[in-house]
Amino acid sequence: MVRFISVKDMRELIKEEGLEDFFRQVLNFLEDDFVKWKIFRPKARIAEGLGEGTIELMPISDLRYYTFKYVTGYPKNLRWGKQTVTAFGVLADIFSGYPLLLSEMTLLTAIRTAVVAAISAKYLACRSSRSFGIIGTGAQSEFQVLAHYFFCGITDVYYYDKDERAMEKFARNLSAFDLRLHPLSSAEAVCKNSEIITTTTAVYAQQSVIKKEWIKEGTHINAVGGDAPNKTELDPALLESSKVVVEYLPQSQVEGEIQRADSSVVYAELWEIISYEKAGRTSREEVTLFDSVGFAIEDFSVLRLVHQLAEKRGLGQKLDLIANPCDPKDLFSLLI
Ligand SMILES: NC(=O)c1ccc[n+]([C@@H]2O[C@H](COP(=O)([O-])OP(=O)(O)OC[C@H]3O[C@@H](n4cnc5c(N)ncnc54)[C@H](O)[C@@H]3O)[C@@H](O)[C@H]2O)c1
Numbered sequence: 001m002v003r004f005i006s007v008k009d010m011r012e013l014i015k016e017e018g019l020e021d022f023f024r025q026v027l028n029f030l031e032d033d034f035v036k037w038k039i040f041r042p043k044a045r046i047a048e049g050l051g052e053g054t055i056e057l058m059p060i061s062d063l064r065y066y067t068f069k070y071v072t073g074y075p076k077n078l079r080w081g082k083q084t085v086t087a088f089g090v091l092a093d094i095f096s097g098y099p100l101l102l103s104e105m106t107l108l109t110a111i112r113t114a115v116v117a118a119i120s121a122k123y124l125a126c127r128s129s130r131s132f133g134i135i136g137t138g139a140q141s142e143f144q145v146l147a148h149y150f151f152c153g154i155t156d157v158y159y160y161d162k163d164e165r166a167m168e169k170f171a172r173n174l175s176a177f178d179l180r181l182h183p184l185s186s187a188e189a190v191c192k193n194s195e196i197i198t199t200t201t202a203v204y205a206q207q208s209v210i211k212k213e214w215i216k217e218g219t220h221i222n223a224v225g226g227d228a229p230n231k232t233e234l235d236p237a238l239l240e241s242s243k244v245v246v247e248y249l250p251q252s253q254v255e256g257e258i259q260r261a262d263s264s265v266v267y268a269e270l271w272e273i274i275s276y277e278k279a280g281r282t283s284r285e286e287v288t289l290f291d292s293v294g295f296a297i298e299d300f301s302v303l304r305l306v307h308q309l310a311e312k313r314g315l316g317q318k319l320d321l322i323a324n325p326c327d328p329k330d331l332f333s334l335l336i
Contacts, residue, residue, distance in 0.1 A: 001318035005103040005306060009316045013309060014107070020150050025309075026115045027151060029301040034119075037271035039063060040297055044251035047228065052076045052204070054228050060296035066092045069105055069299040073228060075202035083139055084202045085109060091303040098322060101307045105299065108306065110140050112298045114147035116270070117198055117222040120245060120290035121152050123273045123280035125196050125220035130155045133194025135187045135209055136201035136225055137161040137170035144198045144224070145174060156180045158193040188214045198222040199233045206260065208235040217285040226257045227293040234289075236260040242287040243267045247295035256291040266291075 014022045045058040053074030060067060071087040087105035092098060132154040134141050148154045157179050161167050171181050184190050191197060191214035199209050202225055212235050226232035239261040245268050246252035253263055272278040281288055310316050325333050
């Protein structure tokens, strides 16, 4: 039987584990898998521009499991009261090919994206960074703040969204945490106040939400919202002058900020930094830039974690998804 983890189950699981503990377990699973990068067979995701958005399939396997995620990016959905990003995923046993887990992944995607950004900041940002800026306070934003709060020790959050209601929602959701919140009226003001910056806007255009001249020496940037062809957030001049780290170069060349630059601007893939094959930050002055688009290993890690925790807790529902005749050669018997 396949275990099914609904949104309700996921909420219950995270509540039971505790938000910070759950994020920490995600971080541990992600770092473990990034270090084991060479045993995976990475491939760029299959992305299709359909209607006014993108639908992507993100498969990967190691020596034990195969996973894939179905994920969408439809910024104009907000007009109809629907989300920009939605996702679900499957974890399967590679020895039988049988699926073991079918899980909601809209919440999981927000969490893993935030934790990966915080991992990049852990290795690339100045250790003394306490101010965090975020541009675009939509669905992903609070997750980004909390991952940097839990793992990078930020104390002050500077934020801007062109939608005032999104800023109010953001402040409400984060009011319970020990963070000083500073609403600002422009992306420029966010950049000028922050040592770590995340961009999480959602627009199908080659935007320059951040300009090079706004960025102070020593800043670390997580560019999260530019994650599809012709969907970018940064001034290309910033790519030329920063230490750029990507997840998986062949995918990032098509979907990341670096689609607007020559790939020679890329310093490393994130796994090389986490495995200490390449140095992270090497001076207080350099500007570091994580060009995040989301990679299949990140979904693999969270699906593996959720599978382990759900098995331990007996959480979720057993789904009758795969036909299971008594005699495996007698599939027809199920219809008699
Ligand atoms: N890199 C990854 O792994 C990854 C994972 C998930 C989502 N994403 C991307 O992150 C982005 C944010 O996702 P979301 O679910 O939060 O979307 P969302 O639609 O909920 O929020 C986006 C917010 O950006 C604001 N915005 C748009 N343009 C702006 C601008 N120029 N200045 C200030 N604010 C602006 C909008 O008003 C909105 O509040 C999307 O582009 C999504 O595709 C990336």
